[in-house]
Amino acid sequence: MAAAFLIAAGLAAAAWAHEGSSHVQAARPAAARQQALVRINADYQAAVKPIFQAKCWDCHSAHTRYPFYYRVPGVRWLIERDIRQARKHLDMSQDFPFLSHAGPEKDLDALRDVVQDDEMPPLLYRLGHWRSGLREGEKKVILQWVERSLKALGGTKG
Numbered sequence: 001m002a003a004a005f006l007i008a009a010g011l012a013a014a015a016w017a018h019e020g021s022s023h024v025q026a027a028r029p030a031a032a033r034q035q036a037l038v039r040i041n042a043d044y045q046a047a048v049k050p051i052f053q054a055k056c057w058d059c060h061s062a063h064t065r066y067p068f069y070y071r072v073p074g075v076r077w078l079i080e081r082d083i084r085q086a087r088k089h090l091d092m093s094q095d096f097p098f099l100s101h102a103g104p105e106k107d108l109d110a111l112r113d114v115v116q117d118d119e120m121p122p123l124l125y126r127l128g129h130w131r132s133g134l135r136e137g138e139k140k141v142i143l144q145w146v147e148r149s150l151k152a153l154g155g156t157k158g
């Protein structure tokens with residue numbers, strides 16, 4: 001929908017402005033970038049989202065499944081702080097591009113770093129949630145998606 005609108009807007013701008021006008025020059029890269037983001041999100045939903053949903057959403061989204069020990073007062077405070085910090089950095093609630101201050105490229109870079117270095121989910125969480133660590137196959141899927149996405153965004157900066 002958003003892409004279709006942008007394409008239509010781009011065409012309208014092209015028809016309205018004279019060739020080579022600054023309006024058209026600005027509209028084209030923005031539309032290309034928007035299209036790339038839409039394609040990356042479709043790719044994300046098919047390949048990566050189920051992994052993040054299972055292993056990351058408890059902290060990086062509005063869809064936390066609280067553990068039974070959440071009721072313990074001190075523990076509850078720790079969990080809430082974790083979720084607050086996690087969502088401040090990267091919120092996966094609305095798919096890609098993620099809600100974040102950093103922007104899509106920086107988010108993809110950060111994802112690559114934490115997956116390669118095995119930093120997420122945090123160790124403490126993994127101790128309490130068996131099998132929550134990323135398996136090798138899952139890491140591969142995420143990293144390949146990151147590479148495809150960064151490549152797709154490569155030439156689209158306006």
Ligand code: HEC
Nearest residue numbers: 055056058059082085086089090110111114120121122125
């Ligand atoms: C127990 C809660 C928790 C879970 C589960 C969790 N994270 Fe995190 N994550 C955090 C917190 C807290 C931070 C921010 C503080 C830090 O960097 O340690 C963070 C930071 C990050 C960052 C860094 C963002 C930046 O701007 O540098 C990325 C990327 C990330 N997490 C990805 C993931 C992925 C991918 C998963 C699932 C495989 C995941 N996280 C699961 C709590 C969590």
